[in-house]
Amino acid sequence: MKKVSILFSALALMAFTSCNDGKKKEEKQMDQMEKSEKTDIDQKMNQEKKDMNDGTSMTITLEPKSESSASGKVSFTQKDGMVMMKAKISGLTPGTHAIHIHENADCSAPDGKSAGGHWNPTFENHGKWGSSDGYHKGDIGNMEADENGNATISMQTDEWCIGCDDENKNIVGKGIIVHGGADDFTSQPSGAAGARVLCGGVIQ
Template identity: 55%
Template sequence: MKKLQLIGLILVLAISYQCKDAKKETQETMSDEVEATEVIVEEVVDVEIITFKMEPKSESMVQGEVTFTESDGMVSMSAVLSGLTEGEHAIHIHEKADCSSDDGKSTGGHWNPTHEPHGKWGAVEGYHKGDIGNFTADEEGNAVVEFETDQWCLGCDDENKNIVGKAVIVHQGVDDFTSQPSGAAGPRVSCTGIIN
């Protein structure tokens, strides 16, 4: 009988020891998961987002919202627009965040800090840092424009990249990518100033 009790006690001790080891491993795993979560949170903190409303210009009905997001050295732009005529339109970044004039011309010309000729984004012959290009509005006059580049930043010290203090302009017409200095895209029908 005493032998059975001794064997039972040894089994209880062995099981208890294994449970402690399993608990320790679980705690270590949970600690590793918490550390991984903290790293992810740090990465999210480095994202900068600014959003602005687009307002109608030149007696148009074009409005919407534009969002700039900077993360890992890239800036992405997302513009959601309505009130357009069906078909293609141009969108550019202009040099001044001033939408005060009725025709949007208070924003000045295209943002061109490197003094290149106007052209299609990425063209070997040159292009403005504000030459985003054309997009298409559907039959209801709605459009979404997506653009991403490492040649912009939000509030950095590099004046050749910093888009804060500039404006987004939507044009009635299409950018032909060749006419100087602006692509002959027609009236400015919507505007927002990028002010951080």
């Protein structure tokens, strides 16, 4: 009788263990399915957001600062995950002028310093765009003003976005600054580009 009892207990334990293993396996499979479904939903939402933002464009009018008489406009257009920037400036002194994206869309200060420093969400060194030594997300670079003070510059990048959720890429709420001099690409943290002669806020 004792042997029968032991055998019964062993069988019951095996059945219980098997049941638990099966339950754990089923729970694991359910978790994997839920994670997969969540990933699919997230990817779909991100794609929908990207599609919704595709074709988004903004044009910013720049205000003269630091007693400058310059003027200009900067446009941003987003398509297929890329942002195209085009700037057209007039009234500059002939020569090289830096243009950057700055931290704030605030041009209230007469010298433009209310726009803050360069936009640098990834805390890199200042430098030339694309440099292996590092660069700010706002380090657009230099443009050349002709003898009449007219200058243009354009660039395209997937390191920016217009109104997305990635704060390391979203340019909305930032400022555009044109400087009186050239960016030397080495002086920290701003490139020693001189006075801020134009300012505009990127507000969607």
